[in-house]
Every structure is written in structure tokens, then in C-alpha cells.
Amino acid sequence: MCDTLAALAASTARGAALFAKNSDRERNEAQALELHPRREGAAGRPLRLTYVTIPDVARTHAVLLSRPFWMWGAEMGANEHGVVIGNEALHAKTPAQRRRALIGMDLVRLGLERAATAREALDVIVDLLERHGQGGDCGHLGRFYYNNGFIIADPAEAYVLETAGRSWVWEKVRGQRALSNAYSIGAGYYGLSPDLDRGAPYDVAASLIDEARDALSFGRGRCARGQALLDGAAPALTPAAMMAILRDHGDDPDWTPANTRNRTICMHASAGPRRSQSVASLVSELAPGRTVHWITGSSGPCTSVFKPFVFGAAVPPFGPTPTDQADAASRWWTHERLHRAMLADFTPALAAIAAERDALEATFQARIDQAFAAGGLDGAIARCWAEADAAEARWRQDLAPGATPESAPAHRRSWARLNHVAGFVD
Numbered sequence: 001m002c003d004t005l006a007a008l009a010a011s012t013a014r015g016a017a018l019f020a021k022n023s024d025r026e027r028n029e030a031q032a033l034e035l036h037p038r039r040e041g042a043a044g045r046p047l048r049l050t051y052v053t054i055p056d057v058a059r060t061h062a063v064l065l066s067r068p069f070w071m072w073g074a075e076m077g078a079n080e081h082g083v084v085i086g087n088e089a090l091h092a093k094t095p096a097q098r099r100r101a102l103i104g105m106d107l108v109r110l111g112l113e114r115a116a117t118a119r120e121a122l123d124v125i126v127d128l129l130e131r132h133g134q135g136g137d138c139g140h141l142g143r144f145y146y147n148n149g150f151i152i153a154d155p156a157e158a159y160v161l162e163t164a165g166r167s168w169v170w171e172k173v174r175g176q177r178a179l180s181n182a183y184s185i186g187a188g189y190y191g192l193s194p195d196l197d198r199g200a201p202y203d204v205a206a207s208l209i210d211e212a213r214d215a216l217s218f219g220r221g222r223c224a225r226g227q228a229l230l231d232g233a234a235p236a237l238t239p240a241a242m243m244a245i246l247r248d249h250g251d252d253p254d255w256t257p258a259n260t261r262n263r264t265i266c267m268h269a270s271a272g273p274r275r276s277q278s279v280a281s282l283v284s285e286l287a288p289g290r291t292v293h294w295i296t297g298s299s300g301p302c303t304s305v306f307k308p309f310v311f312g313a314a315v316p317p318f319g320p321t322p323t324d325q326a327d328a329a330s331r332w333w334t335h336e337r338l339h340r341a342m343l344a345d346f347t348p349a350l351a352a353i354a355a356e357r358d359a360l361e362a363t364f365q366a367r368i369d370q371a372f373a374a375g376g377l378d379g380a381i382a383r384c385w386a387e388a389d390a391a392e393a394r395w396r397q398d399l400a401p402g403a404t405p406e407s408a409p410a411h412r413r414s415w416a417r418l419n420h421v422a423g424f425v426d
Helices: 104-114 118-132 204-208 211-217 219-233 239-246 331-374 377-398 409-422
Strands: 003-007 017-026 031-036 046-048 053-055 063-068 076-079 084-090 147-153 158-164 167-172 176-179 276-286 292-295 307-309
Touching: 003 084, 003 147, 003 219, 003 239, 017 063, 017 084, 017 147, 017 239, 031 331, 063 104, 063 292, 076 104, 076 276, 084 104, 084 158, 084 276, 104 118, 104 147, 118 147, 118 158, 118 167, 147 176, 158 176, 158 204, 176 219, 211 219, 219 239, 239 276, 239 292, 239 331, 307 331, 307 377, 331 377, 331 409
Parallel strands: none
Antiparallel strands: 003 017, 003 176, 017 276, 031 063, 046 053, 063 076, 076 084, 084 147, 147 158, 158 167, 276 292, 292 307
């Protein structure tokens, strides 16, 4: 379960397009931050993906990926040309294919590697989908089969692409757009696969969506919430505004991770079917010659600090690739010491860090703006990462010992069980 957002330049305060995504996956399903350089070789050579092998292309683009540790593909990412892509699980009336093929995360990475514009990426994904299909288990500990939707953006334009099997429908983003785990393209589509064409416009989303699965994922509810927040902030959207939307817990004043009626944009795992949570987040500000990607590299955007990445500048300290086993050497699991400790008494713990978190990010934004003007990005980026890491370490130390755990026993048990599975001991 994920949420993805896009806003064209006309909807933003700084005159640059914006993209944002929370990647929601199982709570121990660590995500790696990786920079992959361009790849060259003979066209048609075999390329092994998560489950299948397809022909590679002669040249690819450099890509920044946020990749679940066990798969080839990525939940979200960007390339050196300012193209960004995020995917969403979609559930159609016809069950998703279980036979292994491309998965949505493979398509995200392939689109980034092979396209220099958002429109090219749309065409790449559609072509690969038609030729190879999509299918296979996309779950970590639990089995999970689904179709995929995508937001694909660059500094000039953005697209929403929704798929079911090898079928597809797409539309251009006008202004600002949210996408969650539900089909959303109605009769205003721009392109449609031939098998879905009925000869006249119709509500494609209504014809495809599995109502029962949507009730479980609250996909349309989260999409509506994200769209309302985008619309309310436009035309003055900023990277900070997108970060705030990714941190949204809804409008319930009594919300806590253990006490929530529906899944929220900033998702927290608990007992029962709510086993997924926001395990990594990305906000991108897209402008020709001045694109900045703000990444957490950690779970819980509300408990994390967004840090800058710029293609061509020195690579920040991403650290070793994490797995689903607790590892103090990895960035993702280091943050889990803070995140999971905060769950014991979440509301006051979040209140204690939120102001400094936001102030840090505002300082980072100003610093990167100044560095672009001065042409000295490398030192500025490294300083941001070091200050974010220091703040998180201090927050963990400042947490009150012996805090009263959240009152819901099932919530506590669910976390205790998954902590045990990961070998996580605080």
C-alpha cells in the first residue's frame, strides 16, 4: 500500500515540478538506497530481473533507486535526466496473475534506466508490459499479488498509468495529482489499450476496481485525502508541503499507530491485516539543471529527516544494503532503533522531535539553494546528512526510558513477533 503525488510547475511556489511517494511494505522489509551508473553493452544480452530474464538495451541511464532488498526492481527512483517514477499496487476484479513475469518494481527501474523523459518512460513501460506481462508474488513474508499503477514525471510533464494484466490506460496530469491503491482514471483518459476500448469514453476505473479489496486498503479514501491536501496547497506547493502530506495521519485527533480507523498516507503497521507501513519516502523537486531529490532511507516519514541527493554531486553515505535481519551497520536498521522506540509512547515522542525535524529540513533547503548558487554542492550535501544522522541519534538517546507501551495488546504483540523474526533487540 503506497501513496504517490505529483504537481506540475504551475502548481508550485518555486516554479519546479514536484513528485513524492511513500513506499508502504512489510515492517521488516528494509529498503536500500542505491546509485547505479550507466550500463553499456550489446543490445539483446540477457538481463535478469526479479523473476524473469529479458533482453537488455545497449545503453541505460544512471539511476537512484529505493529498492526492497530482495528484488531487482525499485519502489521509486529517479534518473540523471530528471525522470521520476513510483508505483502503486492495484486490485482488479480479475485476480492478478500469479505466474512469474515482470513485477511493478521491475517496471519502475526499467522505465528509469531506458527513458530520458516521462513520456518515453510511459512508452517503455507499456511496451514491456505488452511483451512480457506482469505477475508473481510481490510480498515479503506474506504472499501478495497485484497489478500496478504509476505516476511518471519529469520537469515538464507528468502521467498516470494504470494497468490490469497486459491492459493499460493513461492520462496526463493537469495541475496536481494523487494516486493510491485504487484505479482512478475515469472517462478522461488519453490512451487506452485496444482490449479496453469500447468505442466511446467510459469510466475505466469503475469497470476495473475490486470494491472489496479497495475497502480493505482504503485506496480511494487515501487518494481523495492526498488530492485534497494537494489542491489546498496549490499553487504554492513546495518540497516541504509534499513532505508534510507524506507525513499525514488524517484528521482523527485520537489517532495513534495502534488506534486508527483506516490506513493513512503516513502508514504505520499494527495487528491483523495492517501489516504494512511506510518504509521509505522520496520527494523530488524537478527543474532543468536544478533537480534535487529528498530521501529518507528509513521508515516512518514522520520519524525521519529528508536529506538531499543531486546527480553529479558526491554520493551521500547510503551505507551497506540492509536485509530483513536487524543490522546496526545499515542506515535503514539504525533508524529503526529510533522508530520502534517511539512506538512505545508515540504521540509525545513525535511531538518532541517534529519542530526540530522541520527546522532541519528548512535549513537543508536553504543550504542547497545557496550551494547551487555558489556551485559547491558536495560539502553542503554531506553536511546535511551528517546533521540529520546526529539529530536522530540524539532523539533516540533523549527518549524517556520505561515509557508506557501503547495500550492495545494486539498491537504490542504484533510488533514483538516481528521484532523477534528480525532479531531486533533495542
